[in-house]
Amino acid sequence: MATPRISTTSPRSRHAGEGVGGEGHPAHPNDLSVAPSPTHDFAATWAALGQLGQIVGEVRTYLDSTSRANKQGALLRATDALTRLGQAVAERVVAPDSHLLRRIVRQWQALLIAEGGVVGRALQVGPVDNPYILNNPAEGSRFVGREDVLRRLEELWSPQGVVPSVLLYGHRRMGKTSILRNLGQRFGQQTLIVDFNLQMVGSVRDEADLLFQLAIAIYDACAGQGLAGLAEPREADFTSDHAYMAFRRFLRRLEGLRAGRRLIVTLDEFELLEQQLAAELPRLLRFWRGAFQTFPWLVLAFAGLHTLEERRRDYWDPLFGSVTAIKVSFLARGAARRLIVEPTPDFDLDYDEDVVTTMLDLTNGQPFLVNLLGHALVSRFNQRSFEEGREQERRFHMADLEAVLAAPNFFRDGDAYFSGIWHQAQHSAPAGQPAILSALAPHAAGLTRAQLAAALPEPNPELDGALAKLNDHDVLIVAEGRYRFTVELMRRWVARREMVDGER
Known part of the structure; x- marks a missing residue:
């Protein structure tokens, strides 16, 4: 101005x-x-x-x-x-x-x-409401970024007639559930979103129980949108011998009542279904593929880890002819910056620019970690201002960020993300991925392949394959011939883990 x-x-x-x-x-x-x-x-x-x-x-x-x-x-x-x-x-x-x-x-x-004209006065009369979300999906105005994924979904689902179902895959806490929860705002009233989160459904006995639970979820979503005339599914119809027929007849009844609407059924945490119905899953997936072809207004949006996409050539193959895989990775730097400085429209704490830049460098736009840092900063501000009675500037400086990172509970609070990455490395082939991460952790600038091979406790004949898998999973990045952690906070967590193990 x-x-x-x-x-x-x-x-x-x-x-x-x-x-x-x-x-x-x-x-x-x-x-x-x-x-x-x-x-x-x-x-x-x-x-x-x-x-x-x-x-x-x-x-x-x-x-x-x-x-x-x-x-x-x-x-x-x-x-x-x-x-x-x-x-x-x-x-x-x-x-x-x-x-x-x-x-x-x-x-x-x-x-x-x-x-801006005459605007509302920012009045703070108590602790700042912490707008940074740690354990729940981001919805409404708190959902930022992901325009690339949403545009891709619009491209896939805008045409009339048969459209592909979708698999969203990526690390835990990367924002897949948030994308699924915000589909309704993107696709309007002619699209009905059915939330079928397998973590909320809980354990299922068999295919019949799963199909009945899915039919109930579809019925509830339709009733919630005022779709009249659809009878509630009866569990007695979904016997082990007739569950597929009962679900197909349910879809037939729905077809005549949907009034031109498309149904998108979101199946989150799909690995839970793999664990519970491993033997029955191939048949279930073949049935779903047939349902997509018979009822083109029915679309499934799966969400899971990288391993879900990698197993598409196994029992997934019957289904994947009609499913498009979309990787959900880190937020773009601009979107991550907006999440930091404006998590909600009325957020009234400021950041020094070097704090914002450091947070972006530490997280590489990983949405859970961005929220974790922001949440810790606001919590510390509230504690010092309203519990300890300290008068302080309503602005975050580097000293505040450094204090948050040094706090003993910071990495503990982020353990859901860090341990998830470590667990996946432990249980993914080729073997030896955790040893690679441990060898790289002391080196923020990374190591060449030769330096990394020399730093391993024992030779790994599958080193190249393991490095490729860690790169595919967004754990490591290779630049100018050096391998390093994609997320600096992950490197620090591994280094702390090695230090603790060494003291035992």
Whole structure:
């Protein structure tokens, strides 16, 4: 925002008529140079200029703030101060200074209105609500980024007729569930989203129990959207011998009532189904493929780990002719930055720019870890402000981030992510992946392949395959011939783990 030029040279030092246009106006509309009368009292003029300087300070606060709430508050305070300045000029400042100051007030008011107008005052009366989400999917305004995945889904599902089902795969805590939960906002009223989270369903006895539970989930979603005339599925119809027929007849009844709507059934945590129905799964997947072809308005969106996509050539093969796999990886840097500085529209704490940059470097845009750092910073702010009674700036500095990282509970709170990566490395072929991670952990800049091979406790004949798998799983990245951790916080967690194991 442009700042009007303010001359702070004493008016008494000016020559009469200096800087004044042909009609008695300043040469520049924002220049306060005037030709005073010999008896002019400048006290009120200088007081008005002092008020204007305070307004400039609020504008600087606006420009320096990363939080929308703080920006709004600074704009409102500047607007209020301008109103008071206008009143003071009208009551106490005499001509010709009053004419020039009123013009400046009007120009500043126009600038502030252009930047946001009159906005709500940011008022903090208690602990800051922590907007960073750790254990639940992000929904609504808290769901940021993933435009690439959503655009790809729109491309796949926009056409009429037969469209492919989708597999979203990636690490745990990467945001797959959040994507599934926000599909409804993206695809409108002609698309009905059926949330079939296998973690919520719990254990299933057999295929018949699974198909009955799925039919109930579809029925509940349809009833919730006001779809009339569909009878509730009866468990007695879903016997072991007739479950597939019962589910097919249920879809037939739904076909005549759906009024042109497409159904997207989201199956999250699919590995749980693999664990419970491993023997029956091939037949179930063949049935689903036939259902997609018979009922083109039925679409499934699976979500699981990398291993789910990798096993598509095994028993998944009958289904994957009609399923498109989409990788869910790290947030783009711009989206991760927005998640940091504006997790909600009314978030009213600010960040120094070097704190934001460091958080991006530490997490590489991993959404759970971005939220973990933000959550820890807000929790620490609340504890120091409202439990310990410390008065502190509503802004995060590097010292705050360093204190959070040094806290003993930080890596414990992130263990769900870190241990998940480690567990997958332990149980993925080729063997030896955990040893590679342990050897790399002391080296933030990474190692060449030769250096890494020499650092391993014993030779690994499958080293290249293991490195390729860790790279495919986004655990390691190779750049300029050096292997290093994709996420710096993961490297630090492994290093801490090795240090603790070495002390035992």
